[in-house]
Amino acid sequence: MAQTDARTHARTDSSHALEIALLRLDAELPPPAYAHPGDAGADLLTAVDVTLAPGERCLVPTGVAIALPEGFVALVHPRSGLAARHGLSIVNTPGTVDAGYRGEIKVLLINLDPADTIRLRRGDRIAQLVIQRVERARFVEVEALPESVRGAGGYGSTGGFSRG
Numbered sequence: 001m002a003q004t005d006a007r008t009h010a011r012t013d014s015s016h017a018l019e020i021a022l023l024r025l026d027a028e029l030p031p032p033a034y035a036h037p038g039d040a041g042a043d044l045l046t047a048v049d050v051t052l053a054p055g056e057r058c059l060v061p062t063g064v065a066i067a068l069p070e071g072f073v074a075l076v077h078p079r080s081g082l083a084a085r086h087g088l089s090i091v092n093t094p095g096t097v098d099a100g101y102r103g104e105i106k107v108l109l110i111n112l113d114p115a116d117t118i119r120l121r122r123g124d125r126i127a128q129l130v131i132q133r134v135e136r137a138r139f140v141e142v143e144a145l146p147e148s149v150r151g152a153g154g155y156g157s158t159g160g161f162s163r164g
């Protein structure tokens with residue numbers, strides 16, 4: 001049975017999956033899908049053939065638009081297999097799809113391989129969409145921040161590689 005979250009108005013179906021309105025801008029392309037039960041990311045497809053020379057980037061259309069409920073974000077992550085095998089990544093990883101965005105989801109692919117060209121065909125799975133709840137903050141200006149154990153240490157303050 002479908003349930004509605006009183007705070008976010010987000011609807012979940014009987015398997016507790018969040019219902020998200022999806023518009024297919026390309027009728028012949030299958031919608032994003034989870035490859036296995038329990039997967040965090042639903043695979044996004046490229047709607048066009050793409051050729052990426054080494055170091056080249058390209059904003060690639062996926063043929064879908066969504067309407068996220070308020071209080072959610074969709075993050076566009078690279079696929080690890082394509083990254084490991086071909087050096088295919090995303091320039092702005094993870095890409096942020098705002099709840100109010102109604103345009104086509106696009107993926108800013110980049111070929112990080114130093115030598116090989118990457119050729120993608122329309123319908124190839126190029127990225128994965130991870131849906132998460134997200135908080136909205138109210139930034140409250142103060143004179144001093146509360147103390148913490150870490151303090152201002154960062155950017156390697158705890159050390160880096162240990163080399164024999």
Ligand SMILES: O=c1ccn([C@H]2C[C@H](O)[C@@H](COP(=O)(O)OP(=O)(O)OP(=O)(O)O)O2)c(=O)[nH]1
Pocket residue numbers: 076092094095096097098099101104105106107108
């Ligand atoms: O990988 C991505 C990243 C963003 N977007 C879309 C949805 C998002 O809501 C919108 C704006 O993204 P973002 O806020 O990251 O970009 P911006 O450069 O700040 O643009 P804007 O000024 O429109 O917010 O672009 C995508 O389709 N794919």
Ligand SMILES: [Mg+2]
Pocket residue numbers: none
């Ligand atoms: Mg923005």
